[in-house]
Amino acid sequence: MSAQIIDGSAIAKRLRQEVAEKVKARRLSPGLAVILVGENPASQVYVNNKTRACEEAGMKSWTHTLPADTTQQQLLELIAKLNDDKAVHGILVQLPLPSQIDTQTIISAVDPTKDVDGFHPVNAGRLSLGLPTFISCTPQGCMILIREVKKDLSGKKALVLGRSNIVGKPVAQLLLQADCTVTIAHSKTQNIAEECRSADILVAAIGKPEFVKGDWIKPGAIVIDVGINRVEDKARGKPRLVGDVACLEASKNAAAITPVPGGVGPMTIACLLRNTMQAAMQIASN
Numbered sequence: 001m002s003a004q005i006i007d008g009s010a011i012a013k014r015l016r017q018e019v020a021e022k023v024k025a026r027r028l029s030p031g032l033a034v035i036l037v038g039e040n041p042a043s044q045v046y047v048n049n050k051t052r053a054c055e056e057a058g059m060k061s062w063t064h065t066l067p068a069d070t071t072q073q074q075l076l077e078l079i080a081k082l083n084d085d086k087a088v089h090g091i092l093v094q095l096p097l098p099s100q101i102d103t104q105t106i107i108s109a110v111d112p113t114k115d116v117d118g119f120h121p122v123n124a125g126r127l128s129l130g131l132p133t134f135i136s137c138t139p140q141g142c143m144i145l146i147r148e149v150k151k152d153l154s155g156k157k158a159l160v161l162g163r164s165n166i167v168g169k170p171v172a173q174l175l176l177q178a179d180c181t182v183t184i185a186h187s188k189t190q191n192i193a194e195e196c197r198s199a200d201i202l203v204a205a206i207g208k209p210e211f212v213k214g215d216w217i218k219p220g221a222i223v224i225d226v227g228i229n230r231v232e233d234k235a236r237g238k239p240r241l242v243g244d245v246a247c248l249e250a251s252k253n254a255a256a257i258t259p260v261p262g263g264v265g266p267m268t269i270a271c272l273l274r275n276t277m278q279a280a281m282q283i284a285s286n
């Protein structure tokens, strides 16, 4: 058996087009403010991609680039200004932040109605209660990709590898809401291979290159690989990106699998646009 490759790039493109059409039809003018602190090259690439995607979808975007030695107070003052700015519907603080800044304090300072990343404790709490909220972009993207392959997930065994607040925990909540029986594995979990072998749906988000081996995959499973890892490739003479799953091996057992790159990554930006549009629609309806 060779797995269906779930084409995240194509699905994300379709989603971005749907958002652009809705923005136009409803004459919305959503605005996203992105804050970037410091000069992390990967973060700069992500931010550029996000602002370009906003513009293509007919949205406004503003990037606030702050120096690496920005104080927590300076960042809080900028967030307070953006919270009060009526043209700004969504605020995104690009993580990671420099060490002098407490990430949780910053996340908690964003107005929950503008928290398009869904990281604010209010929105994380609403998600766990099953109430309407901004669903974090990467977990939302994972669920859309799973549902491309299988609509009804009821009773399926799902394993989430990783328990971070931004990926693992919210993905697990969404799978639970979809009536899966959910297990969350992490660095202290015993016998991860055995846990994987019983999963109908496997979401890997641990940041370890090709950690999940092909023979850990249950035949017929859906595999969503969130990991983005840069590894040396001597043959190419430059680094390449791989996921948390050994994709080639895993494809022999899985029914469907996301590639890296071109799987979950593009969905994150598409879902960010969707959340920003949703924020603008909520404000327009008040």
Ligand code: NAP
Pocket (backbone or CB within 6 Å): 138, 161, 162, 163, 164, 165, 166, 167, 168, 185, 186, 187, 188, 189, 192, 205, 206, 207, 208, 226, 227, 228, 229, 264, 265, 266, 268
């Ligand atoms: P993170 O905050 O570093 O969390 C990693 C999680 O993996 C932790 O819960 C950790 O367990 C667990 N873990 C680490 N080593 C493990 C091991 N050997 N066995 C089992 N569990 C292990 O990472 P994250 O922010 O969730 O990101 C995870 C990956 O997804 C990264 O590669 C990241 O680049 C990628 N990512 C991609 C997107 C996208 O748009 N595609 C978005 C976000 C993240 P403990 O809690 O016990 O330490």
